[in-house]
Amino acid sequence: MTVTQSEPVTSGLAATAERPVKVRNCGPPPLPHPKPTGQDRYTISEVSEHTGLSAHTLRWYERIGLMPHVNRTHTGQRRFSNRDLDWLSLVTKLRLTGMPVADMVRYAELVRQGESTFAEREQLLTAHREDVRQRITELQSTLDVLDYKIDIYADARRASERF
Amino acid sequence: MTVTQSEPVTSGLAATAERPVKVRNCGPPPLPHPKPTGQDRYTISEVSEHTGLSAHTLRWYERIGLMPHVNRTHTGQRRFSNRDLDWLSLVTKLRLTGMPVADMVRYAELVRQGESTFAEREQLLTAHREDVRQRITELQSTLDVLDYKIDIYADARRASERF
DNA sequence: TAGAGAGTTCGAGCGCACTCCAAGCAAGCG
DNA sequence: CGCTTGCTTGGAGTGCGCTCGAACTCTCTA
Structure with missing residues (x-):
């Protein structure tokens, strides 16, 4: 069955700290980001490609407060990071399992706080x-x-x- | 079409003469009908109560062809049967599992045929x-x-x- | 320097599955 | 008889989650 596109989901919490080793469950399968940390500046179409979400939807997610702030170039174009990709993969999972967008926005707010x-x-x-x-x-x-x-x-x- | 629906009856021990005996699975637990066969003439609000679907929704289901023809009183009020209840319980299950209404309408059409x-x-x-x-x-x-x-x-x- | 192509914003539009409303009819009760 | 309750209809409205369009800017290549 679909072992959905693998995704390192770790965004609500610091993706920074080393991941605690869980016995019962080794956590989400950590699959490589397309670009290594440091060079992770994706255009909206790259992210769209990677996540399967349309560029429209990505912008809309940002508008409604479902994205944790996306970096921009000096001319205002979005440049998504690996962390953004992680967040999106969580969001996508939650969506697929029927969490209402409003709840996800609430969660995003909490993360920001x-x-x-x-x-x-x-x-x-x-x-x-x-x-x-x-x-x-x-x-x-x-x-x-x-x-x-x-x-x-x-x-x-x-x-x-x-x- | 007055052709009686040929839909495998899945609930109502009392309702059917003999049900096919399945070995691997005894079929879905038959939610007992509130009224015995013969006196099974439910008003729309009784059905609404029983199924959890609103009266609005029940009428709408009929309008879009998702109900297999519901009997009426001489004044035009609906009187649902145990068979209708069975159908609704299937429909409800399919809905809960995300089958699009259009597909269910298609299925209903096939049953009618x-x-x-x-x-x-x-x-x-x-x-x-x-x-x-x-x-x-x-x-x-x-x-x-x-x-x-x-x-x-x-x-x-x-x-x-x-x- | 021109043109293609990818990005931007804001706001309108869409498809689905209901959900509600207005206006009217019928039965039962005091 | 009037009142209430419950049903009828057709059609309009709602909420959700996108989805699209218009008009514009920026970047890149020739």
Whole structure:
């Protein structure tokens, strides 16, 4: 199955500190950024290419406060960093799992406000995790229904093929 | 078309004479019908209550062809049957798992057209099942990211609580 | 120096899945 | 009889998450 494009997700927190080694889960798979730190200045179309988000959407994300401030050239063009890419990959995951944009904006705000918001961030993510778990359960139960019905159709097909 | 729908009945022990006995999966847990077959004439608000769908939505489903023809009283009020309830519970499951309304309308059309459409129905459901499976994978992978981040926040919290 | 191409902003528009509204009809009750 | 409650319709409105267009600037190559 889709092991979605790998992505080092570490933006809400300092991507700086070395990543704590977790036993139960080694964390998101750290896949290389297209450009090494130091030369990580991506144009909007490069980011669009990399993330699959349209340039329009990227600008819109910034407008609504969903991006943590993107650097600009002296003429005002955006230059995204590896850190921005990390953030976008988190955002994309959260979106795909149905977190409303408003909640993500809230989370982005909290990140901007610094360490004092750790507790609320934890809460927000925990709530979303519960959501996700519940949706997985829902999907599984639908899978049962689908299996059941598909079996019936398949049986009918096989029966008709036999004669 | 007055042709009775040929939709594999998936719920209602009481409703059907005999249901196909499946070995691998006994089918979805049949949510019992509030009223026994024969007296199953529900008003729109009863159905709304039972399904959690608003009366507005129920009428809208009918308008767009997502309901297989609902009986009416002599004055034109809708009276839903147990069969309608079963259909709605399938529709609800499909909706919750992200099947577009247009696809469900297509499926409803096929059901109306009778047994000759079994193959296409099977295809449609199989495609959706693939979709659902993929989304489960996606959700699982996000769960990993969430666990990872929540752990970090929790560690920070515990650390700060210690001092 | 001209022209292509990629970037910018702001605001309008779109598709989906509802959600609501206005106006009207029918049944039951005091 | 009037009142309330619950239903009917067609059509307009809403909220979300983009998506697009117009008009303009900047950069690069020939």
